[in-house]
Amino acid sequence: MSKEVRDLIQKYLPDYSSSRFGNLYTDTTEFMNIDFSDVIKLGDEHFLVSKNEMERRFGLSDPKYWVKRCKRLENGQLQILKLVFYEKFPMNIGPFKIECYRSPRKEARILDLVRGDMRFMQGYSKSDSAGNNVRVLDIIRGKRLDVWVHNIPVDHRTYFHEYFPEILEKYIGACEAIKFLHDNDEKHGDIRRDHLWVEYGTEDYRWIDFDYAFELYENPFGLDVFGLGSILIYLVGKANLTPQTLHEHGVDPAMLSSLSLGDYSVIIGNRIVNLRKIYEYIPVSLNNILMHFSSSSLVFYESVDELINDMSRILNEIRGL
Structure with missing residues (x-):
């Protein structure tokens, strides 16, 4: 050969x-x-x-x-x-147990759905001689959004007032892209901060990797919504803050005494969600959005629409600070 x-x-x-x-x-x-x-x-x-x-x-x-x-x-x-690679695993979010699995054909469907929509990675699928669904993807020249944000060389206060408003505006656009999938009865399936990229040159936000699917009968799109919330928490904090990493970000670890169990993430138990207790200049309205993803929340977002509406309302408030 x-x-x-x-x-x-x-x-x-x-x-x-x-x-x-x-x-x-x-x-x-x-x-x-x-x-x-x-x-x-x-x-x-x-x-x-x-x-x-x-x-x-x-x-x-x-x-x-x-x-x-x-x-x-x-x-x-x-x-x-x-x-083609199949795997399946369970995930727990609060009271919900979710079955997650890989679906190459689901990713192929989404590639067809978003063809020409540059909010998403681009590509197509072809079958090999054994019938395996192979996805052929264009490479996005860019950087992960979390790395992009992490590399902004300023302290958090400067970042929040001078950079975050534009980042939030673009992130709302990225959430609208996920809404487009949901409106077409599709899920991203694996929303996390390394699956949203900033393209060089355009600085557009683009989603990658659609091959995960999940079953959550209480809310078919719920896992996507939780993923969007986790990214938002990162963007507001310019990092994922935990008790172990506070000192790396110039935060006095003594403030941990002011935190309760309800101030942490419902998904990752040591991740701080109540960021206003760390950065007092974060508006209450924005912090309230974050707290929907905390272990103390009694009300979770039912849809991406609800999250987009809340973020859009506070965008002008943040710009006026």
Whole structure:
């Protein structure tokens, strides 16, 4: 098979410098076997694999063996191929137990739905020879929103007054993009801060990764709403604040004595949600939005509409501070 790969690469990439020529794969079922210099064939398209993408969370990096960074031989375009990988796991949020799972076909549907809508990543799906649904994705040139915010080189007070109003306005737009999915009876499924990117040049906010689905019979879109709330808490605080990290952000750890269990997140128990107790200049109206996602809340947002309406109302208030 290496000769076939060699002939393909020499045809399309005559300046290819590596001396290694891998195998040609038309069936991607055993994705762990597909590695650097292999070629994946989907219909009449050929993709040269350069590496596995990485999952970067909590300061750790783990390879995502089912997600390959590739170069399409026919035009030299860099793209990401997401191969079929199934997993299922439970999640608990307050009184709710949620069953989460991966659905490649659900992600393929959303790619079709949002084609041309640059609030979302772009791509298409193709079946390999075994019928696996492979998603072919354009690469977003940009940076994760949380990293973008973290890298703003100012103290929190300056950030909140000078940068946060514009960030909130753009974030409301990102929430409206999720509302578009819900209005079309689709869920993002895995809303978290590393799945919202800021594109270089345009500075547009763009959602990525739609292959998670979930079952929450009490509220079909509830997990998406909780995810949006978690991102908002990060954006307001310019960080995820916990008892262990307060000193890193110039906050006196002695203030912990003023916090009760109800001031923490209903999702991640050590994450502080009642940020007004830390930064007294955060308006009560904004802090009240955050507290809907606290363990003391008796009322949760039922829809993205409700969250958007509340954020929109306080945007002008924040701009006037």
